[in-house]
Amino acid sequence: MAESYRRSQWSNGLFVLPYLSVFLVLLVFPLVWGAWLSLHKVDLFGPGRFVGFGNYARVLADPVFLQALRNTIVFVVVSVPALVALGLFLALALNRTTRTTSFLRGLFFSSSVLSVTIVTLIWRFVFIPGDGLLAVASEAFGVQPVNFLSTSGWSLFSVGVATVWWCLGLPMMLFLAALQQIPNDLYEAAALDNASPWRVLTRVTLPSIARTIMLVTIIQIVMQFQLFGQAQLMTNGGPNGSSRPLVMYIYEVGFVRWDVGKAAAASEFLFLIILVAAMAQYIVSTRKSEAAE
Amino acid sequence: MTTDQSTYRPEGLTANRTLLTIAIALSIVMMAPVAWLVGLSIKDNKELMLGTESVFALPYTLANYVNILYSSQAFGWFFNSLVVAIGQTFGVLVLSSLAGYAFARLEFPFRKTIFVIVLFGLAVPEQAVIIARHQMFNWFGLHNSYVGLILPGLSSAFGVFLMTQFFKAIPKEIDEAALLDNASPLRIFWRVLLPLTLPAQATLGIFTFLHAWNDYWWPLISATRKEMFTLTIGIASSQTNFAQSEGLGFLSAQAVFASLPVLIVYVIFQRHIVTAVSGGAVK
Numbered sequence A: 001m002a003e004s005y006r007r008s009q010w011s012n013g014l015f016v017l018p019y020l021s022v023f024l025v026l027l028v029f030p031l032v033w034g035a036w037l038s039l040h041k042v043d044l045f046g047p048g049r050f051v052g053f054g055n056y057a058r059v060l061a062d063p064v065f066l067q068a069l070r071n072t073i074v075f076v077v078v079s080v081p082a083l084v085a086l087g088l089f090l091a092l093a094l095n096r097t098t099r100t101t102s103f104l105r106g107l108f109f110s111s112s113v114l115s116v117t118i119v120t121l122i123w124r125f126v127f128i129p130g131d132g133l134l135a136v137a138s139e140a141f142g143v144q145p146v147n148f149l150s151t152s153g154w155s156l157f158s159v160g161v162a163t164v165w166w167c168l169g170l171p172m173m174l175f176l177a178a179l180q181q182i183p184n185d186l187y188e189a190a191a192l193d194n195a196s197p198w199r200v201l202t203r204v205t206l207p208s209i210a211r212t213i214m215l216v217t218i219i220q221i222v223m224q225f226q227l228f229g230q231a232q233l234m235t236n237g238g239p240n241g242s243s244r245p246l247v248m249y250i251y252e253v254g255f256v257r258w259d260v261g262k263a264a265a266a267s268e269f270l271f272l273i274i275l276v277a278a279m280a281q282y283i284v285s286t287r288k289s290e291a292a293e
Numbered sequence B: 001m002t003t004d005q006s007t008y009r010p011e012g013l014t015a016n017r018t019l020l021t022i023a024i025a026l027s028i029v030m031m032a033p034v035a036w037l038v039g040l041s042i043k044d045n046k047e048l049m050l051g052t053e054s055v056f057a058l059p060y061t062l063a064n065y066v067n068i069l070y071s072s073q074a075f076g077w078f079f080n081s082l083v084v085a086i087g088q089t090f091g092v093l094v095l096s097s098l099a100g101y102a103f104a105r106l107e108f109p110f111r112k113t114i115f116v117i118v119l120f121g122l123a124v125p126e127q128a129v130i131i132a133r134h135q136m137f138n139w140f141g142l143h144n145s146y147v148g149l150i151l152p153g154l155s156s157a158f159g160v161f162l163m164t165q166f167f168k169a170i171p172k173e174i175d176e177a178a179l180l181d182n183a184s185p186l187r188i189f190w191r192v193l194l195p196l197t198l199p200a201q202a203t204l205g206i207f208t209f210l211h212a213w214n215d216y217w218w219p220l221i222s223a224t225r226k227e228m229f230t231l232t233i234g235i236a237s238s239q240t241n242f243a244q245s246e247g248l249g250f251l252s253a254q255a256v257f258a259s260l261p262v263l264i265v266y267v268i269f270q271r272h273i274v275t276a277v278s279g280g281a282v283k
Helices: A012-017 A017-037 A054-058 A063-093 A099-113 A116-127 A133-140 A154-167 A168-181 A183-190 A197-208 A210-225 A229-234 A246-256 A260-286 B017-041 B047-048 B050-057 B063-071 B072-105 B111-123 B124-137 B145-157 B158-169 B173-181 B186-215 B217-222 B231-240 B248-268 B268-282
Strands: A042-043 A046-050
Touching: A012 A017, A012 B050, A012 B072, A012 B186, A017 A042, A017 A260, A017 B017, A017 B072, A017 B111, A017 B124, A017 B145, A017 B158, A042 A054, A042 A260, A042 B047, A046 B248, A054 A260, A054 B124, A054 B186, A063 A154, A063 A168, A063 A210, A063 A246, A063 B017, A063 B072, A099 A133, A099 A154, A099 A168, A099 B017, A099 B248, A099 B268, A116 A133, A116 A229, A116 B231, A116 B248, A133 B017, A154 A168, A154 A229, A168 A210, A168 A260, A183 A197, A183 B017, A183 B124, A210 A260, A229 A246, A246 A260, A260 B111, A260 B124, A260 B268, B017 B248, B047 B217, B047 B248, B063 B072, B063 B248, B072 B145, B072 B158, B072 B186, B072 B231, B111 B158, B124 B145, B158 B186, B173 B186, B186 B248, B217 B231, B231 B248, B248 B268
Parallel strands: none
Antiparallel strands: A042 A046
């Protein structure tokens, strides 16, 4: 039946059917069902009556939600630039193929393959008061160590440090891939002009990878907005909720207090934020790279 | 900087010695916490109770690692992780290959529309569907089961997207030749094209395996019985009663033990992993 290869046929769709059914049942349906739940009063025993946007109103009036939203935004605003800057720096430093650089690339990427459990365990051993690496080191220097994980203001910062350590590999690799796409004649022209390294960086290298910088930033915003495990395991959101992120709020409302309708409403807010960022990513990645000219 | 001119290389302007030196310094900072963890793991728990500075001095011991062998729990969790990760990897490879082939090579009604809808799925964060998913799995009694732990991972659109790209990259002449023999689409898929996608299968497979192995969010919610924990959840659960119960040394050894499989996979398949992770991010 060679004909079926070129002509549109229903039977060809059978190849997509297995995935499509999983997709519909496990992704599309929960998405719709979640939206439906967010409009109802629901508890452990099942859906109750229709409350319209009541759950949304309750979420927005909840100081804990607002605090979690603010924490998440602060976290994103601090960790994303750090990740982009460090990733870019490492890519520039390691943009050459020698034994040392490939080893270092592998090393900087290696933390990305660990699970959040291991990452937080490693960093708790660094931060634990009295016995942690940081405490031992500061004692050696005669400095009074801060109790990082249980001091308001420091706790979210500590979570950020662990996160940057964990997520650094991806931005670096994406930047390295972009640097390798820059045509050599651009550098040759710069060399003919006797341009200083700094000038080459700001006039040739950075403009050529502008689109990638944008893309990496958006990817990181999407990823860091979903912060959960690091905060839950390192600080449990504390002290006084000062490091509780949005996803942890959803988790606590939905699976600890079983206020399902409210949790569903809160997760719609998260979905909206991620959706906007994903749209931005789509627009940036499909736009033709005119910047290179 | 005129001296650089004589030894000019294109990359020379972006990768110079100073930057490399700073990068090496950063790599030491990066590895210090890991070295600390390994150090703790080879110390006696009682000695650590008196003060962790003892990490820097003899004696060292492998007792903590030996104790893992006697802790049946860690091995049970290890086995659960293995079942879930392998099951999910197998499922994703089958579903994504079939769908990717059809999207890249075949014509069927609404092909473009369906593909766009599937791509839209990439933008849905797992947290946004978690409440509804949890309820659904409750209806069917799937919590605390392998099936329940494996299924959600199969809905990810990433694999379909990746396989579609790979199938598109195979030259069309190859299926044209098979078409002359009057082969059916299924035959072309199975006999001709699938063997050519083996590198892609490896990339997607390793990516899915790591993702499943490291997943924290869904198992945390779905596996509530201790014997159904994956290793990731299990280690997290023993973290909560931190310093008191099992001791820093034992916890560290557990963490090293849990990360060894992924690190070994990483060292062997580094290129595949980097390709998959970077490709997945750029979409």
